[in-house]
Amino acid sequence: MTTRWLTPEEQRAWRAYIGAVLLVEDALDRQLQQEAGMPHMYYSILSTLSESPERRLRMTDLAERLKITRSRLTYAVTRLEKDGLVRREDCRWDKRGSVAALTDEGMRVLERAAPGHVETVRSLLFDRLSPEQVGQLEEIFTAVGEGFQGDSAHATADEVPWRRRSSKSCS
């Protein structure tokens, strides 16, 4: 079949999207690098851990939530561990497993960084959008995200929920 090129409307939307996303991510990274000495993804790791039961999560679960590869996560956690913000623990139930746990120091750093981060997110994004647009944003990206169920690089077809090991913390 012959290529379905983008319509003018789609092209405008795509360009606006591509450009703005880049700027937002750069701004976020810069702000967090300044105020917390880490890129946005590392902040997200801390943040995700902080919201998990007992502030810990298995590596694979953490990677899945953040939508990054295990390899990338391993590197990041190693760095955060060096900084004393995260601690690696063995998983009691599965000797292969490794659990990342947020330390008290990590929690403090996170709490200190959070206000500035939220303020940045606001000023970059939400301050520029109407309430309706916020709703539209959610709907659009929820739809886009759903396109990755079962065909992502991180989840194979037979990886159905009831066959996965407990994704609760195995503390």
Added chain:
Amino acid sequence: MTTRWLTPEEQRAWRAYIGAVLLVEDALDRQLQQEAGMPHMYYSILSTLSESPERRLRMTDLAERLKITRSRLTYAVTRLEKDGLVRREDCRWDKRGSVAALTDEGMRVLERAAPGHVETVRSLLFDRLSPEQVGQLEEIFTAVGEGFQGDSAHATADEVPWRRRSSKSCS
């Protein structure tokens, strides 16, 4: 002033956005790496050059359009030049200047990769959105992008249009 935390709606939108954007970029990178042997940004460089007069652009102009640092662009162009897809030329009007020019080979590679890329963009994004949502997407990210006029890391306050050198190709 006390932190204005995100409302539940904003939080949902933010999470959907963060997750989906990551997945989209990864998918784009993977697809292009497979079919064209380069990441998305490198494809964008070729694409931008192909649409410019005489298929060439000064480094700074190119960096500005792509919203990346000059440093990053220098690295990328060096690689693309090694692959024979881009050629660096001296700018006649400004001896400091360097011009990136798309080679015929670069044009061929771009044309070969374009259909698959567009198909991917479609399947990731536009196939999942209604026409209204495409319009909303454009409006949202146009608004977000406009937040970066004059305060980005790449443009300083006094960098007003009429003081900038011609941004046309100086071929």
Added chain:
DNA sequence: GGGGCTTGGTTCAAGTTTGAAACAAAACTA
């Protein structure tokens, strides 16, 4: 026309990401 500031671009080191390969522990299976 000789400072001194700005601009265009590259370089360098340090940090991060990628994908494939390596391993070890678990889970199947015959």
Added chain:
DNA sequence: TAGTTTTGTTTCAAACTTGAACCAAGCCCC
């Protein structure tokens, strides 16, 4: 239960990004 496959994680090298430092050429202004 031995053999095979799968799963959880790390390791490694190569690629990419970042930001600061650098250099050269234009610009300004006395």
